Amino acid sequence: MSLQIGIVGSGGMSSRRAGNFHKLKGVEVHSVAARNPETGPALAHRVRATCTSNWEDLLTNSEIDALFVGTHNALHGPICIAALEAGKHVFCEYPTARLAPENRRLAELIASPDSPVFRLSNNESISAEHAALKERIAGLGPLFTSHFLRLTPGKGKRPDVLFNLDLTGPPALFFVYHIHTYVSLFGPADWVHATAHYEGLKDDKGYDRFTNTVTIGFASGGTGQWTWAGGIEVESAIQEAQIVTRDATLFEAADGWDISTKSDTSPLVFGDNERSLEALFLADVRDETDWRQDARIGLASAAIGHAAEISAREGRVVRMAEVI
Template sequence: MSKIASYGEINLPLRVGIVGTGFAAKIRAQSFIAESRTQLVAVAGRNPERTAEFARSSNIATVADWQALVQMPEIDLILVATINGDHGQIVRAAIAAGKHTIVEYPLALDFREATEIVALAAAKKVLLHVEHIELLGGLHQTMREWLDRVGEVHYARYSTIVCQRPVPDKWTFQRTEFGFPLIAALSRLHRFTDLFGSIESVNCHNQYWGGVGDYYKTCLCTAQLRFKNTSAIGEVVYGKGEGLWQNSRKFEVHGANGALIFDGDEGVFIQDGTSTSLDLGARKGLFAKDLELVLDHLIDGKPNYVTTAASLATLRVAEAARISAETRRTVLVDTV
């Protein structure tokens, strides 16, 4: 079966190769297997034993490395769900080979590299989708639904603190492989750009503690944001490791007429001394929803729920935050 869409002729089912064997890759594999429009074919990973087990559990083939996987003629679409530091080179190679490509954010750790990859995808006329499932979740959808009720927004703050003791010996605590915290955790900034529009300037502070060399045991990154089209002040906090002692996930918006407070999986709207509880819905099934919407876009030409341009614009803000943290000065996003 085939259809004509904006990317040309699409033959179904789309044959899929996965790069990566971690949590996101496993959930993605289940989504591809359950989706009638895709056929999971092969996987490539960094650890041969984990890759072999992944392949057995999914009843697919193993490939020696991602370089070979992206060149396989029997694969139409590549999913990149491996360490952040490898995203850019893998996605670039997949697109150069003419493969439609889905990548977990960030597209690349370097903003300029990401810009080049987006241009390459347009030139090759293949799909490039950067996953941003935070936009599909109940918290974000509820925030969108209720945001007008707070009136003119004065202050918005998003904080995620993860206590990890002992710190795992994993790539997520390696500066080079994980990347600058707000680039690696791009969804924290993307909530702000999606809800409040373009960010004009950022002032960021970042600190690592413990560890040796590239490896650290605690990081804490904070950034203050000013927007182009609103006087609101935004603040994002991201921290993890053994030097932080209590888990916290809180998103709050204060405005002229009320406030929205989301603490963990609970939300309330506060106005005139009264609180209204909000139903945030389930957090499960977001990867499957992401895949469904991406396939609708690729095959039927429907609008995607997030564009590469939007993800790239947020990555530019994250790059400005990195520069700000390194130079200890406020950075105008348009200058990056």
């Protein structure tokens, strides 16, 4: 029998995922839950699904096996928790949850051996490049430090709600996929320190531009740092990344990673991705994967964002034990 999935949301990501699921053998898009009276019915029509304005209708429908959650970040935690508690498998866009208590509840739920699947939209899970990077780094000695920089002129094609602290959270949450990479490579954080500046901050917690720097100490040793700046005066986006280990330094290049030692520099060699995240989710549901390992990476990455928010607000180092 085909997996019956409900789509929560009708924006860009929900539309994309619904289309991919609609084309995937073994899956049927059963329903779309969306508050937008135009995009919701239009998406449902495109994937031959029913439509409702209330996501809770999907939880009480016994015909639906799983949910895709593609709403704004503030609803990720409540919907994912309710779905897992209702026995539905969940595929969620990042982050796992806007708030730390929600993140902790998700961790509790997936710890049960009877938990439904909880899959986060994290491309490292299907990336041949990331698999090759992880294998190579494992042989390069301990991490010394890693640095990531992302500068953007605006929100790009993302909705205006992206620049809203209440609905979307700080950059460490809406850019949490940049953190995923390093948590997957080096494990969870022990402590977090962050600074943040929001220009044009309004009563509704929207803002015009930002800078945000997050520094962590990995529990396994070494440090990581991310700097994001958005809405700034730059012609086009700039992204840089470096990883310094005992035996090599790695640089993110245009076509992948370069690995440098005192003797030479060579590119990281990797193959093609074998499947989509939608296909991986179907394999999860069929009990063909260790999905919990990926879920824990997603939860640990979001927890760094939660700790960073506290650190920036209170001006102190936050131990991860405070948020996990």
